[in-house]
Amino acid sequence: MMPQPCRLAAHNRMIARAVLLSLVLLLPASIAIAGELFAIEPLADGVYAAIPHLRANCNAVIVILDDGVLVVEAEATPSAARALIDQIKKLTQKPVKYVVNTHLHSDHTQGNEAFLRTWPTGTEIISTIATRANLERQGIARWHNEILAMPQEISKLKSDLKTAASVEQRDTLLRDIMEAEDYFKELKTVHFTLPTLTFDRSLILNGGSRRVEILWLGRAHTDGDALVYLPAEKILVTGDVLHGWTPTMRDSYPYEWIDTLDAAERLEFDTVVGGHGDVMHGKARFELWKEFLRDIMQRTAAAYADGDSMEDAKQRVSEAMIPLYADRLPRFRKFIAEDVAKAYQIVNFRN
């Protein structure tokens, strides 16, 4: 079936996002798309994971309540959020009453406006107080910086085009340029939309036949991470506190992150949906991430104590950790150097 024109536009924008991120992170662009933007995976009666086909977006979770829908995560762009909304409408006619922003990062929040435009008076965007403050203080600035950086990214693609070595490379670059321009257009039209309902430690929806607990269990991937827990269904939604790839530490508090993972593990659950990667089961991944966090901090502290510069530590710790983790943590090689840099900053700050 051919995609609808509007969906096609959304797809194009998402491809652009993926390509751009690929360029920034030097990742291969994942652009194989057939049909919908998200694979919908049933988790329990009326609860679904929406797993994006493009890495630029994040996993969402759809929870159908008695009189509405709760969605965890708002995706990277309004067009991706609209695509998610279209897919939700195929599951239920109920309106989305709640959207949870698990933390400030743009791949989880930049689509917020699409929900408010679809249900202008009826949707609350929920986050921790800290995440709303982070979006105000850092999120808006990062969005502006990305807008400022994009023309340069596009110019770089255009200059690469002039020196393309093969027809295939040229075609890829032409497509990348078109898609980058498309994404840039959307980024400029984003109406940065902040959460409308905030909480400190927990916000519990008790109203209907399903109990939903939105929890802050401590600082972790950021200082404001919200987890969403469905006790009856034994489902835990962890945002980027725990997911299927490698932890990314840019805004993190790694020592406290370990404690927060411990706190999350004390909940009773079978199914875990993180912000990225596959749906998980049980607690094995919690143990792996804690091992990774302890290890990276110890190794970086040792490198620092030996007088290594940040660049030396990045190389030394990355090289030591690749054989231990690269097979167990997807995208390890992409993120490890930046993670060591963050670990180094923390060790340096403490000394």
Ligand SMILES: [Zn+2]
């Ligand atoms: Zn994140």
